[in-house]
Amino acid sequence: MSAHILIVEDDRVTRMRLGGYLRGLGYRVTEVEDAGSMEEIIDSDPPEVLLLDVGLEGKDGLTITREQRARSRVGIILLTSRDEQVDRIVGLEMGADDYVTKPFDRRELAARIKNLVSRIADIGRSAPRPGAVDDFGPWHFDRIRHRLVSAARVEQLTGQEFDLLNALTSNPGITFGRTRLCEILGRGTWQPGDRTIDVLIGRLRKKLEADPTSPEWLLTRPGEGYCFVPP
Template sequence: MAKSVLLVDDEAKIVEVVGDYLRGAGFVVSTASDGERAVAAARARPPDLVVLDLGLPGLDGLDVARELRRSSSVPIIMLTARGEEADRVLGLELGADDYVVKPFSPRELLARVRAVLRRTDEGGASERERFAVGDVVVDCGRRQVTVADRAVDLTATEFDLLAELARQPGRVLSRSQLLGAIHGVAVPSYERTVDVHVKNLRRKIEPDPHRPRYLLTVHRVGYRFADG
């Protein structure tokens, strides 16, 4: 069955060009030109992924992401202007999975959409791995994380980042290595996003996010997952 994408942008040309490109790639595309319509559309017919412009009139993209995350873990890819780094970081902290900076090519966005959706699908036999350290259990086959037997709701990117670290407990992975493992390519300008996702993960799985037991920082290098 074709995957569905909700494309949210107030620029008609972007909606037209990107929408046609996604449809040509086999996606079912619905659109919204403002935040209120986006939230209503996502609730009426939940999509498999949302492409969300941050600079919307009225209810802006950050507000939309916040509303969606109250009841859904649908993957979100943000569209941002080049100078909106602070908003990008906030969007990631609200649970967005990825971002694309304007101006962008439809081909780049399509690659990002496919990568995020590929990660949200259940893994095959080769990915049916289960890792446990302390109270944290990472089940790759089910794409499920529990802490002290309590299910934790993660975005697709948060899960993949945690799973990559959990597969190699004790090993230090750089931000570049983590980006490469998650996206298939390491882009230096995107390395800051790893820190934001780690911050989100700590808030969700650590007893005390300010004194992490599981996701450990290695100064000037990257991160490692505790090995016991």
């Protein structure tokens, strides 16, 4: 069955054109204009991916992202006409998997959707390489359910958080540059000024490190990238 894409966009022309384009690619598409209609669809026919306009009237895309990430692992791609770096960073920090700035190339958006759908479909399929670390400190890395589990709490991981931690813990001691990590996340070649990887690392540190400002496991290698240091 084709993936279900839910478009939440208050501009009717943009919504219809995007919906028609994605249907032409074989996706099952539902189009709504606001958060209330979106929640009705999610309750009755949960999508694999949400395409969210950040600038929705009423409950905006960032608020929706925060709420949905707290209750599900649905893939979230933000559509924004804002060109401010801070808006993109805030969206990622709230749990979005990706973002596209309007006006966007439909083929680029389709590629990002395809990569995200593939990652969602691959939950539990990829086995870690020999030497991968599943247990460190108080944490057990549950690769099947995409979460970190300790005796005190459970931290659910977004798709990109999982992909990043999976790559690093499967290769303990190996430093990954930002370009390689962008490729792993399906974002293509890293460009100077793109802080996606840094934001994701920051989110992971907040979830698993006792002191995110002085990390024990997810370390920065200045001028090189990031690595996971085993216990």
